[in-house]
Amino acid sequence: MADSLPSEVSNLQLDHFLRDLRRGLKAHLEHLMSVMFSLRFPDSRDASDAGFDSTLACRFEEAVAGGYGPEIEASGAYRSLLARHRAVHALAEDCLARSRADTLKPAKLARLLRAVEAFQDFADRLHSNTAATLIEVDEVTGVFTRHVMERELKEELARARRGKIPFTVAMADIDHFKAVNDTHGHPFGDHVLAELAARLTDGLRPYDQVFRYGGEEFLVLLPETSGEEARSVLDRLRERIGAAEIRDGNVVATVTLSIGVSEFASGRSIKRLIADADAALYRAKQGGRNRVELAERTPKRRSANPAAAGRR
Ligand SMILES: Nc1nc2c(ncn2[C@@H]2O[C@H](COP(=O)(O)OP(=O)(O)OP(=O)(O)O)[C@@H](O)[C@H]2O)c(=O)[nH]1
Structure with a gap:
């Protein structure tokens, strides 16, 4: 995502970028959920084996849709990912608003790119594999x-x-x-x-x-x-x-x-x-x-x- 955003962007490109970001998060979270399940239920082959029911899947969908309710139970890593996503998303929305008002400065856009890179880096590390994840992401705090x-x-x-x-x-x-x-x-x-x-x-x-x-x-x-x-x-x-x-x-x-x-x-x-x-x-x-x-x-x-x- 970050690499594909040019330094001169139109509103349409920013709109697409935001959509990609939402889609990217959904993919990241789906991945993350599977990692978390394999951590919690190492002996089961998949989530249904481990008794993973649809309630959690529904909550997950809600979270992805943007309704990050306080009732969502989550590990530190999950919450941290959501918090980071919220922040990147707010920055992206701000850039879009500024771009529409013709007040988007290159430095602001550079910050958005950096934020997206940091977000992706974090999400990628969570997904990479269990062993690396445990070394790189603190289990208690995420x-x-x-x-x-x-x-x-x-x-x-x-x-x-x-x-x-x-x-x-x-x-x-x-x-x-x-x-x-x-x-x-x-x-x-x-x-x-x-x-x-x-x-x-x-x-x-x-x-x-x-x-x-x-x-x-x-x-x-x-x-x-x-x-x-x-x-x-x-x-x-x-x-x-x-x-x-x-x-x-x-x-x-x-x-x-x-x-x-x-x-x-x-x-x-x-x-x-x-x-x-x-x-x-x-x-x-x-x-x-x-x-x-x-x-x-x-x-x-x-x-x-x-x-x-x-x-x-
Ligand atoms: N629950 C929990 N406690 C932790 C963890 N890591 C360290 N601690 C606790 O953090 C506490 C640190 O205590 P101290 O070093 O005495 O510091 P403090 O009580 O915060 O006092 P000041 O820093 O001087 O204000 C200890 O009780 C540790 O057991 C952790 O992962 N989980």
Whole structure:
């Protein structure tokens, strides 16, 4: 899909593109469902063997038709795919509206292409095969694992170096998550992780990426974004997340996030970028949690004062 969209597009082409996107999603979800069934029922040959009934198939059809009801039960991967699709779709609709009003800028279209590529990449990975899927997509939250993160960061770094475009990474860590597990149990804790991953994905642009970094920690990659911009976007998102309940049956909780943000600067390695985001996250925790801290810009060269450089 992404490859076939030229840089100069007509409204008709965009209309077709949107239709393809919907069709593409349907195919992706059908595939995904079969993967999920083979994961859940490894011994059965097909879905009917495993007692896969039409209720779920109907819900699936509804989801594909665009009525993503909150009642749709879904794994983290499924929800993540829907969240990503919604975001790509909204961006595509926006491009179409702008194109009709003659205000569609090439940069916006380039972002749409990027978002579609990221969406397809995610969907393809889910479908590729079970073993790869388990390595690349986190089972609990449905977002990419560190395995994919490392490759994506390398690519972003190369892109930034080529085009001198800024990008930013953020480390987001759930506050007092141990208490959530201790109070409500581990399964609810898993639900919180999945919900937060979906809310982060939903609240960001479709070409931003959320990865599960470890336990209750997520790494967010924001291409073409300065540290200041990322800070303000993530601060608004942090506020929204902290104000919304997370519910699973009768169990309800609210959780907050502490976030450390670090902008790429030339000469910095990925390791350093992450370490800076981590240090900023530590400051956010120390400062009382439920806040966003921006890493200070590190000098390009080694500081003339080694003691100062060593403190970071
Ligand atoms: N349910 C669930 N819990 C997890 C998972 N991975 C890590 N955890 C839990 O995350 C908790 C992390 O606890 P701590 O490192 O003490 O951090 P915290 O309680 O969030 O406190 P602060 O980060 O200092 O605000 C531990 O209770 C882990 O068991 C997971 O996949 N599922």
